[in-house]
Structures are given as structure tokens and as C-alpha cells.
Amino acid sequence: MEVDGFILVSREDACQRSISRNSSHDSFLPEIDKSVDGLGPWLLPLNQFIHDNPELAFREHQAHDVLTRFMRSQDGWNVVSSAYGMETAWVAKFDSGKAGPVVSFNVEMDALDGLGHACGHNLIAMASLAAGLATAEMVRRHSLPGKVLVLGTPGEEGVGGGKIRLLEAGAYDGVDISLISHPGILNNSPLVRTTAFARLEVEYFGRAAHAANSPWLGINALDALVIAYNAVSVLRQQTMATDVIGLSITNGGGPTNVIHPFAAGICVLRTASSSRLKELQEKVSACFRAGADATGARVEIKVTRGYADHVPNRVLAALYTKCWNALPNVPDPPIPPTGELTWVKASTDQGNLSYAMPSVNASFAIPPGPQKGQPHSPDFEKASGTKLAFDRALRVGKSLAGAAVQVLAEPGLLDQIKDQWRRDMDALKQPLLE
Incomplete structure (x- = not known):
């Protein structure tokens, strides 16, 4: 071999x-x-x-x-x-x-x-x-x-x-x-x-509230995305040399005086093999779910059919x-x-x-x-x-x-x-x- x-x-x-x-x-x-x-x-x-x-x-x-x-x-x-x-x-x-x-x-x-x-x-x-x-x-x-x-x-x-x-x-x-x-x-x-390739689109759905008068009534979708972004960044320390993770924020919320009800991002993964792609995709998805768990936002992850x-x-x-x-x-x-x-x-x-x-x-x-x-x-x-x-x-x-x-x-x-x-x-x- x-x-x-x-x-x-x-x-x-x-x-x-x-x-x-x-x-x-x-x-x-x-x-x-x-x-x-x-x-x-x-x-x-x-x-x-x-x-x-x-x-x-x-x-x-x-x-x-x-x-x-x-x-x-x-x-x-x-x-x-x-x-x-x-x-x-x-x-x-x-x-x-x-x-x-x-x-x-x-x-x-x-x-x-x-x-x-x-x-x-x-x-x-x-x-x-x-x-x-x-x-x-x-x-x-x-x-x-x-x-x-x-x-x-x-x-x-x-x-x-x-x-x-x-x-x-x-x-x-x-x-x-x-x-x-x-x-x-x-x-x-x-x-x-x-390389194997996959694209993940993540969306967070929170609840709007006035950021000064009653922020405790809101659920900040942007916070969820930021937590996920940081979690993925930390994950990179323990990925393989042939793994590539690209992440961007496509919707970072709205006015600063409103608790952001929506945020979204795109993540692209490349790995040496399809089996490794599956492993890395699971780890990145866990980072996305962590953002939702920490903030109470609802998360939706859409995986686009990738290339082996x-x-x-x-x-x-x-x-x-x-x-x-x-x-x-x-x-x-x-x-x-x-x-x-x-x-x-x-x-x-x-x-x-x-x-x-x-x-x-x-x-x-x-x-x-x-x-x-x-x-x-x-x-x-x-x-x-x-x-x-x-x-x-x-x-x-x-x-x-x-x-x-x-x-x-x-x-x-x-x-x-x-x-x-x-x-x-x-x-x-x-x-x-x-």
C-alpha cells in the first residue's frame, strides 16, 4: 500500500x-x-x-x-x-x-x-x-x-x-x-x-426587540452567527493539514438599535477525501448548532450537494x-x-x-x-x-x-x-x- x-x-x-x-x-x-x-x-x-x-x-x-x-x-x-x-x-x-x-x-x-x-x-x-x-x-x-x-x-x-x-x-x-x-x-x-468539496449555508432566526428599551425580550441571531464563526475558527486548530474551511457572513443583521432577528453565512469545505469531508461537515455543523444553543435562536443549515x-x-x-x-x-x-x-x-x-x-x-x-x-x-x-x-x-x-x-x-x-x-x-x- x-x-x-x-x-x-x-x-x-x-x-x-x-x-x-x-x-x-x-x-x-x-x-x-x-x-x-x-x-x-x-x-x-x-x-x-x-x-x-x-x-x-x-x-x-x-x-x-x-x-x-x-x-x-x-x-x-x-x-x-x-x-x-x-x-x-x-x-x-x-x-x-x-x-x-x-x-x-x-x-x-x-x-x-x-x-x-x-x-x-x-x-x-x-x-x-x-x-x-x-x-x-x-x-x-x-x-x-x-x-x-x-x-x-x-x-x-x-x-x-x-x-x-x-x-x-x-x-x-x-x-x-x-x-x-x-x-x-x-x-x-x-x-x-x-479534493472533496461541500457548501453549507446557515441561517439564524431570532426575535427583534428594541436594543435600548427592552433588549431582554429579543433573541440576537447575529450573536448566534458570531458564536458559530468563532467556534469554527477555534476548530481550525484541530483540523488536518489538507482541510480548508472558508466562512463568510452574508447577512450581519440590521440597525444597531434593534436586536437582530436574522443573520446568515456561507461555509465552504474542502478535504482530501469524501470520508474526511463527512467528518469535517459534522464538526462544522456542530459549531453552527452551538451558536443556536447559546442564544436561543433557531438555526437552519442547508448543505449543497458537493463534489467527491x-x-x-x-x-x-x-x-x-x-x-x-x-x-x-x-x-x-x-x-x-x-x-x-x-x-x-x-x-x-x-x-x-x-x-x-x-x-x-x-x-x-x-x-x-x-x-x-x-x-x-x-x-x-x-x-x-x-x-x-x-x-x-x-x-x-x-x-x-x-x-x-x-x-x-x-x-x-x-x-x-x-x-x-x-x-x-x-x-x-x-x-x-x-
Whole structure:
């Protein structure tokens, strides 16, 4: 077992050796390389359109329309628009007609308020489109078994997460693996760990009274919130190094000569794992209740559905890495050769999928590199719209497709992937090390 600082994650060297003996990526990868290169002239205007027309979470109507129109123009794909009760979700399926693994690729479309595509979701979309189409082409040419799914997943930047809603609605029923990527400036790595995330909204309801004439008749909701705020601040002394607590007061009462009848705040939690998130959420909720108990105010705590930490599948990651390194002109920085995990303190709804099935969320560095701004910055928005970034996304698509095609082509490989996933899920249940 390897202590990764977040959870215990099993590293199975036998799987790595087994994959290294397989050479199917050598036979399929040149074809995938050419297939994706042929898609480039068609995908480039799509990429530019989405980048130049940013849309917020769950309102990606233009992206939905142009992408579904494009997928319908591709032979053999069955496309469903506005899928599973979401206007901007969509599903495209390519079925070989023969029983086999079901591989899926997620297309993100939403942008950031005021910053456009400063998180590069246009590039995520292009990488997944290229991967899905190239995988389907290999299925067609080589009569491979199984199905290929490409899912338009809205609202990754929003509240609730489109992938979570699709998962709960049954969109991933029967899917064996889920593949996606994400651009950045520092790392090329398929072994990306992200944090678990939750948002708590707290409201206190007291009783108004004149603060000079009869304050004893009131119940001060602001006092309750201040007590809770201080309790959370004290709690930070005994949290783990990977815990993050952010707390703000959104309503601090009214006139100073009135005992405040209402106060409210928002708390955001990030932790290394979903199990730790549950523990920390209980502790913070106890702080909120303490404010109510001390003052007599009534408290309401609303918990917004959070994102789980992403647990990457090492077998899938090894497949991706072999393809990435086998393609010409390997870019810097290289993927760590020893299977080192890449820590990202952001959160994503792909994490929830990683708890439901084997997953890879491959990070890729786009030019001009670390001298420019991080994701969610104006500089990154500009970088995500360049031809250099688009070309890097296509390389990612080739590597994702290479991994997926190996799963479809090699009997028994999916069993290795799922065995690794089960070991990782079991490791998550173990107590955290002190």
C-alpha cells in the first residue's frame, strides 16, 4: 500500500507489468494518430466557437446545439439532445452490435462568470470529442466489441454538477470506464487527485426587540452567527493539514438599535477525501448548532450537494501514459515515470464518477506554460483559445482514445482495471493515518 497523503491507494505492480507486455497500443496508435489529425480541421472551428461564445453552467445552449449537430453528422452515432431532463445535456452512442466493454468520454461546455473559458472547458470538449470519434473509428475498422459513449455534461462550474445529476438519472448505467481531461499550466499527468468539496449555508432566526428599551425580550441571531464563526475558527486548530474551511457572513443583521432577528453565512469545505469531508461537515455543523444553543435562536443549515475527491485508476493511467509517450514529439513536462500522483486542490464532479466506476481525469499543460496565469485567470482564458492549446488537446484525445481502444481490444484488461478500482474503494474505507 502507498500512503499518498490523501488516502491509502493500492499500487499493483503486477498490473503495470502486465500492461507493459501488451503491445496493442503500438498497432492501434498510429491509426488513432491519423484519425484525430483528420478530425482537426473539423474540430478547430468548434473549439473557437465555444471559446468565443462562453456560456454559464446549465445554460450552455449554443455549445449544446453546435456539438449535437456535429455529432449527428458523424456516421453511426445515435445522438440524444437535452438528455435526462437537462436542457444542455446530451448523449451520443456508437454501438458495435457486439457485447463488450462500454467506454465513455465526458464533454464539458460551461464557462466562468466574467472570465469566459478561463478554465479551458472548450479544450476538454475537444479532447473528449476527438477521443470518442477516434475510438469509434477503431471499433468500426477492426470489428471491436462494445460501445462508445460521448456525454455532454453541463454545469461543472455550477451548483450540483451535471455529471452528478446524470449519474443519478442513470446516464452512466452499464458504463465500465469514464475518461476526461483538464488543462493547466504545470502538469501532464493521468494520475490526478482532487479534493472533496461541500457548501453549507446557515441561517439564524431570532426575535427583534428594541436594543435600548427592552433588549431582554429579543433573541440576537447575529450573536448566534458570531458564536458559530468563532467556534469554527477555534476548530481550525484541530483540523488536518489538507482541510480548508472558508466562512463568510452574508447577512450581519440590521440597525444597531434593534436586536437582530436574522443573520446568515456561507461555509465552504474542502478535504482530501469524501470520508474526511463527512467528518469535517459534522464538526462544522456542530459549531453552527452551538451558536443556536447559546442564544436561543433557531438555526437552519442547508448543505449543497458537493463534489467527491477524484480517485484515479492506476491501470487506466498506465495505458494513457504509454500512449502519450509513444506519440511523436512528447511535450514538457514529462509524465512522472514512477506513477506519482498529481495533487490538485480544486474539485470536480468527475470525482463523483470515480466513486461509481474506474476513471481518469488527465491533466495537460498548455502553452505558454507556468510563466502565465493559472486557470481561472484572464491569461489562461487567452491561452485556452490558441491553436497551440488546441493541438495539445488533440494529443490528449489521442492518448485517451488509445487507452479506451486497448480496453475494448484486450480481453481481461477491463477485469484488471475494475480489480484496481475495487482495491482503491476498499482503501478509502480505512481509517486515516495520524
